[in-house]
Amino acid sequence: MKRSLASFILLALIMAFSTLHAAQAFTQDDAKGLVGKVAEFWKANGKDKALAEVSNPKGQFVKGDLYAFCNDLNGVVLANGGNPGLVGQNHAKLKDPEGKLFNEEMIEIVKTKGSGWTDYSWVNPVTKKVQPKTVWVERIKGTDVFCGAGIWK
Numbered sequence: 001m002k003r004s005l006a007s008f009i010l011l012a013l014i015m016a017f018s019t020l021h022a023a024q025a026f027t028q029d030d031a032k033g034l035v036g037k038v039a040e041f042w043k044a045n046g047k048d049k050a051l052a053e054v055s056n057p058k059g060q061f062v063k064g065d066l067y068a069f070c071n072d073l074n075g076v077v078l079a080n081g082g083n084p085g086l087v088g089q090n091h092a093k094l095k096d097p098e099g100k101l102f103n104e105e106m107i108e109i110v111k112t113k114g115s116g117w118t119d120y121s122w123v124n125p126v127t128k129k130v131q132p133k134t135v136w137v138e139r140i141k142g143t144d145v146f147c148g149a150g151i152w153k
Contacts, residue, residue: 030063031134034063035068036138054080054147055080056084057081069082072145075107077089077091083125092104096122102122107146110137111139115136115138115139119134131153136149
């Protein structure tokens with residue numbers, strides 16, 4: 001009995017550590033690379049297929065708590081792998097819990113530089129908690145759309 005209890009506790013600790021580790025395993029390079037893959041997929045398959053794939057929670061652009069999203073330059077969510085229910089919503093004036101207009105900042109970055117990093121807080125789809133994150137955003141060439149992906153800090 002003691003052995004099975006000890007085994008159960010050890011297994012529970014291993015699973016808890018694995019889940020925590022998996023949620024924090026992604027890097028800025030992973031986020032930037034995921035957005036690059038979205039851009040490549042868009043170029044090869046077109047807008048409609050790209051947006052559908054980005055919003056597919058079981059698709060190639062969702063890996064645990066790393067997921068892609070796409071918005072237009074007016075702040076309308078066109079695709080979101082972390083929460084497809086956001087599609088169609090205008091987030092231009094949406095503030096994070098600290099009051100940051102993060103979508104306005106993302107739009108400014110892609111309009112002026114084409115791509116870049118920004119920081120804000122958002123709900124992690126895995127933990128369901130608001131957490132700080134750093135996000136890479138990149139304008140899809142020849143469009144009024146940008147896509148992004150971020151890592152949790």
